[in-house]
Amino acid sequence: MREFVFALEYDPGTNPVADVLEANPRTTVRSLSCHVTPESLWRVDRATGPETGIEALEAAYREPSYCADCLVRDDCGADCETQVLDRSRDELVVYTYWDRTDVCTSVPHLALEYLGEGLLFETYREGRRYRWRIVLGSDAPIGDFFDALGDEVGECAGMEMIRLTELDPNRERLGSVDSLPVEQRTTLQAAVERGYYETPRRIDLSELADELEVPRSTLSYRLRRAEASLATAFVADDDSLEAITTGE
CATH class of the missing domain: 1.10.10 (Arc Repressor Mutant, subunit A)
Structure with missing residues (x-):
């Protein structure tokens, strides 16, 4: 097994959540779970930060045009659902679900297509930076996936490959x-x-x-x-x- 860590950097106006996080630098979002099938995607995220940032973030999640993780900038016609599971002054837990259409895709859908099943996803968002960590098989074609992701992201976001390492249970990791x-x-x-x-x-x-x-x-x-x-x-x-x- 390997872990692949990379990041997307959204340009202004291309992602409402990124715009809110840029305007509220003390507010961050971490995934609690993320699951994908060829037809759908559902996940739970936990945001923390000052009350003003949480309020703005909740409003962004509730925008009718917002579809979590969809890489298509125009209206893709997907059936999206957003539900707040927990809310306090400095915390927001949100469930999102959407069914794909023929034109929409996402990072998890591309990963499923190119890297196969059995993937584990972890994400962290701060400012315009959206960091992904995927645990996958050692023989999965990372290069093909990353090239396809670049084609889908286009000009709306920058991309950075951060690390690709083997997960070796016999290796002594003093730094953990x-x-x-x-x-x-x-x-x-x-x-x-x-x-x-x-x-x-x-x-x-x-x-x-x-x-x-x-x-x-x-x-x-x-x-x-x-x-x-x-x-x-x-x-x-x-x-x-x-x-x-x-x-x-």
């Missing part, structure tokens, strides 16, 4: 979050979830320490140790940027 001591791992995960690493930060160190009910010095120490471990392992990792960009 799971390899950290439990205190460092839970602290780091909490910091990410609460926006400590976002720009600008949604929470500062003192506020995060209060939420986690630990001394500020202890929190700072755990984060520094976790960051040092991950950074050191990343530099020593065999998956160099050169290998990723050359497709080796």
